[in-house]
Amino acid sequence: MAQTPNIQYEMPKAYEPGKVEQKWYQFWLEKGYFKPKIDPEKKPFVIIMPPPNVTGELHIGHALTATLEDILTRWHRMKGEPALWLPGVDHAGIAAQVVVEQLLEEEGLTRHQLGREKFIERMWQWANRCRQTIAGQHQRLGASCDWSRECFTLDEGPSRAVRTAFVRLYEKRLIYRGERIINWCPRCATALSDLEVDHKEITGHLYYVRYPLAEGNQFITVATTRPETILGDTAVAVNPNDERFKAKIGKKAILPAVNRVIPIVTDEAVDPGFGTGAVKITPAHDPVDFEVAQRQGLLLVNILNPDATMNENAGPYVGLDRFACRKAILADLEKDGLLVKVEPYSHSVGHCQRCQTTIEPIASKQWFITMPPLAKPAIDAVLDGRITIIPGRFTKVYLNWMENIRDWCISRQLWWGHRIPVWYCQECGELTVAVKDAKACSHCGSAKIEQDPDVLDTWFSSALWTHSTLGWPDDTEDLHYFYPTAVMETGYDILFFWVARMIMMGLEDTSAVPFHTVYLHGLVRDEKGEKMSKIKGNVLNPIDTLEKYGTDALRLALSMGTSPGNDIKLTTSRLEAGRNFANKLWNATRFIIRSLPPQEEFVSAWAAYKVSLDKLPVEDRWILSRLNRTISSVTSLMEDFQFGEAQRQIHDFLWGEFCDWYIELAKIRLRSTGEVLSPIPVLVYVLETSLRLLHPYMPFVTEELWQHLKQRLPSEWPATESIMVAAYPEAEDKVVDLQAERVIESVIEIIRSIRNARAQYQVESRRWVEAQIYSSQLSSAIIPYSQTIQTLARARPVTFPSSREEAPPQENTLVLVLKESEVIIPMESMVDLEAERKRLQEEIEQIQAEVARLETMLRDRAFLTKAPAVVVDRERDKLAIRKDKLGRLKQQLIRFQA
Ligand SMILES: [Zn+2]
Ligand SMILES: [Zn+2]
Numbered sequence: 012m013a014q015t016p017n018i019q020y021e022m023p024k025a026y027e028p029g030k031v032e033q034k035w036y037q038f039w040l041e042k043g044y045f046k047p048k049i050d051p052e053k054k055p056f057v058i059i060m061p062p063p064n065v066t067g068e069l070h071i072g073h074a075l076t077a078t079l080e081d082i083l084t085r086w087h088r089m090k091g092e093p094a095l096w097l098p099g100v101d102h103a104g105i106a107a108q109v110v111v112e113q114l115l116e117e118e119g120l121t122r123h124q125l126g127r128e129k130f131i132e133r134m135w136q137w138a139n140r141c142r143q144t145i146a147g148q149h150q151r152l153g154a155s156c157d158w159s160r161e162c163f164t165l166d167e168g169p170s171r172a173v174r175t176a177f178v179r180l181y182e183k184r185l186i187y188r189g190e191r192i193i194n195w196c197p198r199c200a201t202a203l204s205d206l207e208v209d210h211k212e213i214t215g216h217l218y219y220v221r222y223p224l225a226e227g228n229q230f231i232t233v234a235t236t237r238p239e240t241i242l243g244d245t246a247v248a249v250n251p252n253d254e255r256f257k258a259k260i261g262k263k264a265i266l267p268a269v270n271r272v273i274p275i276v277t278d279e280a281v282d283p284g285f286g287t288g289a290v291k292i293t294p295a296h297d298p299v300d301f302e303v304a305q306r307q308g309l310l311l312v313n314i315l316n317p318d319a320t321m322n323e324n325a326g327p328y329v330g331l332d333r334f335a336c337r338k339a340i341l342a343d344l345e346k347d348g349l350l351v352k353v354e355p356y357s358h359s360v361g362h363c364q365r366c367q368t369t370i371e372p373i374a375s376k377q378w379f380i381t382m383p384p385l386a387k388p389a390i391d392a393v394l395d396g397r398i399t400i401i402p403g404r405f406t407k408v409y410l411n412w413m414e415n416i417r418d419w420c421i422s423r424q425l426w427w428g429h430r431i432p433v434w435y436c437q438e439c440g441e442l443t444v445a446v447k448d449a450k451a452c453s454h455c456g457s458a459k460i461e462q463d464p465d466v467l468d469t470w471f472s473s474a475l476w477t478h479s480t481l482g483w484p485d486d487t488e489d490l491h492y493f494y495p496t497a498v499m500e501t502g503y504d505i506l507f508f509w510v511a512r513m514i515m516m517g518l519e520d521t522s523a524v525p526f527h528t529v530y531l532h533g534l535v536r537d538e539k540g541e542k543m544s545k546i547k548g549n550v551l552n553p554i555d556t557l558e559k560y561g562t563d564a565l566r567l568a569l570s571m572g573t574s575p576g577n578d579i580k581l582t583t584s585r586l587e588a589g590r591n592f593a594n595k596l597w598n599a600t601r602f603i604i605r606s607l608p609p610q611e612e613f614v615s616a617w618a619a620y621k622v623s624l625d626k627l628p629v630e631d632r633w634i635l636s637r638l639n640r641t642i643s644s645v646t647s648l649m650e651d652f653q654f655g656e657a658q659r660q661i662h663d664f665l666w667g668e669f670c671d672w673y674i675e676l677a678k679i680r681l682r683s684t685g686e687v688l689s690p691i692p693v694l695v696y697v698l699e700t701s702l703r704l705l706h707p708y709m710p711f712v713t714e715e716l717w718q719h720l721k722q723r724l725p726s727e728w729p730a731t732e733s734i735m736v737a738a739y740p741e742a743e744d745k746v747v748d749l750q751a752e753r754v755i756e757s758v759i760e761i762i763r764s765i766r767n768a769r770a771q772y773q774v775e776s777r778r779w780v781e782a783q784i785y786s787s788q789l790s791s792a793i794i795p796y797s798q799t800i801q802t803l804a805r806a807r808p809v810t811f812p813s814s815r816e817e818a819p820p821q822e823n824t825l826v827l828v829l830k831e832s833e834v835i836i837p838m839e840s841m842v843d844l845e846a847e848r849k850r851l852q853e854e855i856e857q858i859q860a861e862v863a864r865l866e867t868m869l870r871d872r873a874f875l876t877k878a879p880a881v882v883v884d885r886e887r888d889k890l891a892i893r894k895d896k897l898g899r900l901k902q903q904l905i906r907f908q909a
Contacts, residue, residue: 035710036150070543071551072535076500078566083498098146099480100163104466148553164469172472191374224259231264244291247276252283276292313373317424382416393409409506422466430462438459513525560589599669599670603695603720614727636752781836781840786833788831794811
């Protein structure tokens with residue numbers, strides 16, 4: 012068993028995250044804290060981590076995911092729930108294959124040269140390396156996930172889940188193979204789903220082309236953005252109500268370049284407002300035309316090879332690249348007088364999400380899932396509240412997409428991924444669809460069968476992730492206990508890709524929702540609010556960042572200001588704020604530990620403190636009350652997933668109230684020689700509790716400080732072995748003392764206002780100022796703090812006249828009106844009035860002289876005509892600035908003469 016790392020008696024002067032982080036992570040790991048105990052009496056808290064792709068290292072978006080999920084997991088674990096955060100990685104089909112193909116390219120190789128088997132081997136080497144890197148980086152981020160359950164989408168279990176789900180859907184006739192228009196990436200040489208295509212607005216051209224009619228010497232003119240597709244036209248269509256084409260309907264046209272005769276048909280789908288009103292129909296290369304062709308019984312002519320060169324159907328252009336073909340055909344049309352005109356035209360063009368190559372819509376035989384029957388229960392689950400989406404505004408987005416869902420093309424012409432579990436029989440032509448590798452045709456028994464060469468869309472396995480990681484399709488203890496999971500925390504950008512599909516497949520496979528809450532976080536942007544990208548060069552690498560500022564600082568910066576669904580800005584100042592906060596806590600703890608009395612004294616002080624709450628000094632009751640109200644507010648914010656605000660409240664309490672005020676007040680008591688109750692128990696109690704409150708956000712520094720503190724506590728102080736398995740603080744209502752808060756807040760306000768006045772009048776730091784404090788309601792409560800006010804505001808004497816009459820009205824006073832009191836400071840106590848008056852008068856005279864000089868100059872015609880306009884303007888600006896300053900100086904002088 013692991014030993015608690017050695018803690019020195021005296022804390023080092025400064026916090027060095029690098030020295031601390033690894034030590035504690037290792038300790039937690041060895042203690043097995045990340046692995047939940049299955050306890051049927053308790054409801055577990057479960058998050059399945061969105062698996063990062065094996066495409067390289069973690070980026071800052073992953074660091075945000077890890078931070079938020081770790082906050083949730085640590086919090087629930089401290090609440091005593093068996094907390095499972097299950098980590099994993101995704102084989103990332105096309106994305107990973109593209110990366111390795113690029114590496115091969117550097118060696119002058121293609122995947123085809125290598126062959127399927129060798130290529131897959133290379134993929135595995137790459138994936139295993141990434142898997143290790145990713146796990147190591149998560150550990151550095153402090154992720155408290157259960158590494159014993161770590162999963163990879165291509166592992167045996169998830170792979171069996173993929174095949175089982177496929178076979179079941181196939182048997183329910185929800186998976187089918189058919190010819191449809193799909194998005195084809197010529198570079199990746201694969202089909203893509205609609206979601207994997209990025210649409211970009213492109214300024215291109217609209218070409219008007221004349222097709223001669225078969226009889227007579229008339230023409231029909233069509234407009235197109237892709238003239239090379241003319242070669243694949245199988246009709247011209249017009250709207251049946253378009254009077255302009257009445258005479259041409261039913262006639263035949265001759266396709267330029269290839270001289271194919273095609274019919275002129277009518278179809279309701281034709282928009283008479285586009286181009287000439289007559290449109291070319293290219294069913295094999297346009298989804299709308301494909302549907303027209305289905306309705307009209309038109310031919311499909313595919314003109315492209317998989318690499319987007321022209322195939323044998325392209326006549327004279329065979330073998331040309333699609334864009335070269337475009338040029339060639341335009342030149343030929345022009346030569347034949349068939350190109351009527353060319354207009355600039357901006358339209359949306361699909362690009363491959365992975366390689367940015369222009370997509371070609373191509374009619375192709377692929378595997379699809381029929382989505383509407385799967386969407387229906389997934390819509391119901393959100394409508395009836397079994398699943399809540401946070402923030403709520405995404406519910407509408409989800410429902411809208413699901414209600415208009417289209418069939419999902421799941422086959423990919425790639426090598427890296429789950430091979431489609433379908434075998435084609437060469438004897439009888441039937442399909443064998445099976446979970447286990449088929450050896451013979453299930454229809455005729457022939458051994459002459461061949462597996463479909465394609466793999467499944469990587470999102471198919473992702474869609475099963477919540478249950479495949481817990482053992483499905485087997486009926487495992489994990490599946491029983493941890494499924495449905497609690498929260499799916501991920502970026503809003505993959506709501507459709509992933510979240511929606513998990514809901515559909517979870518319900519389909521298990522009849523239960525995969526999670527109860529979907530929490531969508533935003534994107535991480537740079538200081539200017541721009542998306543981070545390698546091209547812009549504004550990418551922050553999470554590991555470099557945590558090495559520079561410390562992991563806790565990075566985590567704090569990432570959760571700072573975060574709220575559901577909103578993007579966050581990661582700025583240097585936030586990272587610095589995170590580091591400064593860790594240092595502030597370090598110094599505060601170091602001070603408290605250095606102030607601890609010997610054990611026996613501490614035990615008796617602790618005993619005295621425990622006697623009765625209302626015997627404690629007001630400031631003790633104040634800080635305890637504030638602590639408890641912070642705990643209850645933080646708890647309800649965390650229940651609402653408002654981590655940014657929860658974190659801010661813990662930070663503000665610790666820094667703005669505990670460190671800045673309570674510790675300062677306590678120092679006065681510690682220095683006092685009189686009979687005062689020691690503040691030590693309260694200092695320790697508040698610090699220890701606050702560290703636990705903060706732990707989910709800053710796990711490393713809180714553990715280090717807590718261990719230092721724990722070591723010096725009396726043995727009866729309840730403590731666990733590590734802060735991460737200590738209880739999360741719970742608010743105690745009886746400790747809330749609003750009157751104490753009112754009093755101390757007034758005292759703080761008084762001190763602060765005097766300090767501000769001193770700063771405003773630039774009072775020398777050694778000088779004492781006088782202060783009279785009026786407070787009709789709180790005087791008697793504040794009077795005991797006069798010594799405190801003296802010390803902390805450097806004010807002497809501090810008096811509390813019971814009414815204005817008691818103190819004679821004074822001239823030359825500064826009156827500070829506060830929430831529940833008024834502070835009056837005689838000006839004389841802040842500044843030497845005579846000297847100040849003299850100084851002001853001298854400054855006024857000097858500025859008056861300058862004003863006079865400038866005014867004379869600006870009245871001088873010769874100057875005004877000769878000098879360049881910029882110079883005149885500059886002098887005018889100078890005059891305005893001087894006049895303004897003069898006014899303010901005069902006002903100040905009046906204040907001193909009243
Ligand atoms: Zn591509
Ligand atoms: Zn057969």
